[in-house]
Amino acid sequence: MPATVEFRPQQHFIANAFVDSLGGETFATLNPTTNADITSAASGQAADVDAAVVAARRAFDEGPWPRMTAKERATVLRRIAGLIRTHASEFIALECLDIGMPIAQMKGLAARAADNFDYFAGVIEELAGKAWQTGAFLNYSIHKPVGVAGLIMPWNAPLMLSTWRIAPCLAAGNTIVLKPAEWSPLTATRLAELMAQAELPEGVFNVVHGYGETAGAPLSAHPGVDMICFTGETTTGQAIMAAGAPTLKRSSFELGGKSPVVVFEDAGEDFERLVDAVVFQIFSMNGQRCTAGSRLLVQNELYEQLIEAVAQRARNVRVGDPFDPETELGPLIRPEHHARVMQYIDSAREAGARILAGGQRPERLPDGNYLEATVIADVDETMRVFQEEIFGPVLVAMPFADEAQAIRLANATPYGLAAYVWTNDLTRAHRVAQAIDVGLCWVNSQNVRDLRTPFGGVKASGIGREGGDYSFEFYCEQETIHVALDTPHVPRLGLGASA
Ligand code: NAD
Numbered sequence: 255m256p257a258t259v260e261f262r263p264q265q266h267f268i269a270n271a272f273v274d275s276l277g278g279e280t281f282a283t284l285n286p287t288t289n290a291d292i293t294s295a296a297s298g299q300a301a302d303v304d305a306a307v308v309a310a311r312r313a314f315d316e317g318p319w320p321r322m323t324a325k326e327r328a329t330v331l332r333r334i335a336g337l338i339r340t341h342a343s344e345f346i347a348l349e350c351l352d353i354g355m356p357i358a359q360m361k362g363l364a365a366r367a368a369d370n371f372d373y374f375a376g377v378i379e380e381l382a383g384k385a386w387q388t389g390a391f392l393n394y395s396i397h398k399p400v401g402v403a404g405l406i407m408p409w410n411a412p413l414m415l416s417t418w419r420i421a422p423c424l425a426a427g428n429t430i431v432l433k434p435a436e437w438s439p440l441t442a443t444r445l446a447e448l449m450a451q452a453e454l455p456e457g458v459f460n461v462v463h464g465y466g467e468t469a470g471a472p473l474s475a476h477p478g479v480d481m482i483c484f485t486g487e488t489t490t491g492q493a494i495m496a497a498g499a500p501t502l503k504r505s506s507f508e509l510g511g512k513s514p515v516v517v518f519e520d521a522g523e524d525f526e527r528l529v530d531a532v533v534f535q536i537f538s539m540n541g542q543r544c545t546a547g548s549r550l551l552v553q554n555e556l557y558e559q560l561i562e563a564v565a566q567r568a569r570n571v572r573v574g575d576p577f578d579p580e581t582e583l584g585p586l587i588r589p590e591h592h593a594r595v596m597q598y599i600d601s602a603r604e605a606g607a608r609i610l611a612g613g614q615r616p617e618r619l620p621d622g623n624y625l626e627a628t629v630i631a632d633v634d635e636t637m638r639v640f641q642e643e644i645f646g647p648v649l650v651a652m653p654f655a656d657e658a659q660a661i662r663l664a665n666a667t668p669y670g671l672a673a674y675v676w677t678n679d680l681t682r683a684h685r686v687a688q689a690i691d692v693g694l695c696w697v698n699s700q701n702v703r704d705l706r707t708p709f710g711g712v713k714a715s716g717i718g719r720e721g722g723d724y725s726f727e728f729y730c731e732q733e734t735i736h737v738a739l740d741t742p743h744v745p746r747l748g749l750g751a752s753a
Pocket residue numbers: 406407408409410415433434435436464465466467469470471474485486487488490491493494507508509510511543544545643645671711715716
C-alpha cells in the first residue's frame with residue numbers, strides 16, 4: 255500500500271455506528287517511515303467512553319449475545335476469522351503502514367489473528383463444567399460470561415494482540431469496549447467494520463480511540479465495566495489496577511519483559527541454529543516485542559565466539575522501508591520512542607559497555623525512526639540496559655561462570671515474562687528452566703507459541719494466564735449449584751424448632 259493513499263479519519267465504533275468524538279477532538283496518526291500524518295483519529299474523552307460502555311452494557315444486559323448458545327457464538331467467530339483471512343493483505347498493509355513492521359514478518363500476523371477466532375470458537379464449544387456427587391447432593395459448576403470488558407491495548411502488534419483477547423472474550427459471551435493504542439489505530443477500525451459484516455449483534459464490540467490519559471483512564475475506572483484486559487507497560491498496569499480498585503474489576507495484565515537468553519558452553523553443537531535464534535528473538539518485530547530475548551547471558555567458554563557471531567549477523571540486518579520485502583528491521587514507532595532507545599544506548603556507552611554492532615541511525619536513512627540492529631557487550635547487572643525494558647532492536651550481553659550464576663543473573667531484574675535456555679545437557683535444561691522465575695521458558699528454541707498453553711508473566715510482567723481453557727478462567731464466572739437430591743439426608747438444623 256503506497257504511503258500516499260488517503261485514509262478516512264478513524265472514527266469510534268459505538269453501537270454498530272462509526273461516530274466522531276462528541277466534542278469533535280482528534281489526533282494525528284503518523285507514518286513511522288516519515289513521521290508525516292497518515293490520517294486523523296477521533297480522540298475519545300470520558301463522554302465517548304461512557305457512550306461505548308452504555309452500548310456494551312445494554313448489549314450484555316438485554317441483547318442476544320450472552321444468551322446465545324456457545325455453538326451460535328462460535329459460528330459468528332468463525333465468520334469473523336473468514337473475513338480477516340479474506341482481507342489479510344489489507345490488514346497486513348494497514349499494520350505495516352501504522353507501526354512500521356517489516357512486511358516480510360507481517361504475513362503470519364493476519365493468519366494468527368484469524369486463527370485466534372477459529373481456535374477460541376473451538377474451545378468454547380468444548381468448554382464443560384464439573385460435577386461432584388455426594389449421597390445427598392449433586393454439586394455442579396457452570397460457566398457464565400462476566401459482563402462488559404474494557405480492553406486496553408499496546409501499539410507493537412495491535413491486530414494480533416487485540417484479537418488474542420477479543421476472541422475468547424466474545425466466545426464466552428461478554429461484550430467489549432476496545433481502546434487501541436493512540437500510536438496504532440488503523441487495524442482496530444477495520445476490524446470493527448468486519449465485525450458488523452459478520453453480523454455480530456449491536457453493541458457487542460465497540461472501539462473508542464484516544465490517549466491513555468483521556469480515554470484509557472475513564473475506561474479503567476468506569477463503574478459499568480466489569481473487567482479490564484490490559485497489555486502494555488508495567489507502570490501503566492499499576493495505574494489501571496488502581497483505577498479499577500474502587501469497583502473491584504477483575505483484571506488480566508500482560509506487561510513488560512526483559513527476557514534472558516541463557517547459553518551454556520555445550521550449546522554450541524549447532525552453532526548456526528543458535529545464532530539464528532538469538533538474532534531473530536531480538537531483531538524481529540523491530541525489537542518491539544514483549545518476549546524479546548533482550549539479555550544474552552553466555553557461559554565464559556562460548557562468550558566471545560557467540561557475541562561476535564551475533565554482532566556479525568546484526569551488522570548484516572537490512573534496515574529500511576517496511577514495505578520492501580527485503581527489509582528485516584523497520585523504523586521504530588515514533589521519534590520520541592527512537593530518542594528513548596538512543597538514550598539507553600548512550601547510557602551503556604557511558605557506563606563502559608562495548609558497542610559491538612549498530613548503536614546509531616543508518617546514515618543512508620536520515621528521515622523516519624530508523625536504528626541499526628545493536629549489540630552491546632560486557633554489560634553488568636547494575637546497568638540500566640540490563641535492568642530496564644528498552645523495547646527496541648538492542649541486545650545486551652554478559653558472560654557467566656556456572657549454572658548458579660546463570661540462574662541468579664537470569665532472575666536479577668524485576669521482570670519475569672519469558673526465558674530461553676540453550677544447552678545439550680538434558681537434566682540441566684530442566685533444572686535451569688524450572689529455576690528461572692518466568693511465565694514462559696523455551697529450551698533450545700526461539701519463541702514458538704501453542705495457543706493451548708498458558709501464556710503470561712510473573713513479577714512485574716503480568717498477572718494471570720490466557721490461552722486454551724485458561725482464557726475462560728478469566729473471561730467466565732463460574733457458578734456452583736448445589737442440588738439436594740435426598741432430603742432426609744440433608745442435616746436438619748433445628749433452630750427455633752423447640753418453641
Ligand atoms: P503503554 O502502557 O504505554 O500503553 C498501552 C495502552 O495503555 C495504550 O492503549 C495506552 O493509551 C493506554 N494507557 C496509557 N496510560 C493509561 C492510563 N493512565 N490509563 C489507562 N490506559 C492507559 O504500552 P505501549 O508502549 O503501548 O506498549 C509497549 C509495552 O507493552 C511494553 O512494555 C511491552 O513489553 C508491553 N507488551 C506486553 C505484552 C505481553 O504479552 N506481556 C505484549 C505486547 C506488549
